[in-house]
Amino acid sequence: MIRLFRSKIYLAIILIVVVLATGIIGYRLLSNLSWLDAFYMTVITVTTVGFSEVGPLSAEAKVFTVFLIISSVFIFAFAISVITEYILSRNSLEVLKKKKVKNMINKLSDHVIICGFGRNGNQAAVRLSAYNRPFVVIENDKEVIEKFGNGYLFVEGDASDDEILLQAGIDRAKFIITTLPDDAANLFLVLSARQLNKGLKIISRASLISSQKKLMLAGADQVIMPDKIGGDHMASLVVMPDLISFMDELSLEGEHTTNLEEVAIEDFSGHGEHKSLRDLDLRRKTGCTIIGYIAPDGKYTINPEANMQLQPKSKVIVLGRPEQIRKLNEMFNL
Secondary structure, three states, X not given: OHHHHHHHHHHHHHHHHHHHHHHHHHHHHHOOOOHHHHHHHHHHHHOOOOOOOOOOOOHHHHHHHHXXXXXXXXXXXXXXXXXXXXXXXXXXXXXXXXXXXXXXXXXXXXXXXXXXXXXXXXXXXXXXXXXXXXXXXXXXXXXXXXXXXXXXXXXXXXXXXXXHHHHOOOOOOOEEEEOOOOHHHHHHHHHHHHXXXXXXXXXXXXXXXXXXXXXXXXXXXXXXOHXXXXXXXXXXXXXXXXXXXXXXXXXXXXXXXXXXXXXXXXXXXXXXXOOEHHHHOXXXXXXXXXXXXXXXXXXXXXXXXXXXXOOOOXXXXXXXXXXXXXXXXXXXXX
């Protein structure tokens, strides 16, 4: 619809230019006026301001003036109506778009809220999209929202405002990722988020080591320091480059390139009784290898033994090639 209005605007501009050009050339030929006088006569005619003519007009020039006035009135009226319609329709479309986004957010539950859409927020959105996890982005920069608004659900406003957090559905959300560039803003946001949803899992960004403990005390479950991670990664490429390159090959990007998968033990129910990792027998069934076990209390076991007993609400970390991971997902309807 916006394109249609733009095409009408272009048409109106072309018609106005044609009228002005016709008037200038017409007065130049019919009244033998200079180019400046012809332009002056055209402008006062099409705008109907009522100024006096630069000189007496012939009968042909008077008839030409009548037709020029009539045509310019209709063309200018058309141009004004198109511009007005475009402005009103643009505002209406913006209202409808915001209402649609609001309705979509209201239908979400157990979703993720990303606060801030800088480098970290953008990367988080890309990763969540790859896994088809529903999420909402809170951003106060209107230009950023206009640039990425067609792909993601945005709420415009200050993420530290309780009303904005409620609009993003924080009372129904499962995770919140705070990626604001200022540690103090992240700290205030973590306090607000924890107050609005006691069971929310909060992952916060931090720039300073001194802020990490404060964010944890404020209610953050995990605090990530992107600069520290980046420095550690670059140093590791010097100390053990082949190992880090191999780890980089373990992609988590999406369903067609995934090498790692986290699976809850309950997801294997309905496919026989499984008391231990040996009972799962994933290596024979799918080609995947279990490289980690997460107990219900969150304790990690790397490379667990085959006779490890499975507990309710525990998880396993599975490694495999993309086709093996897909076979695992298909076999157990993950």
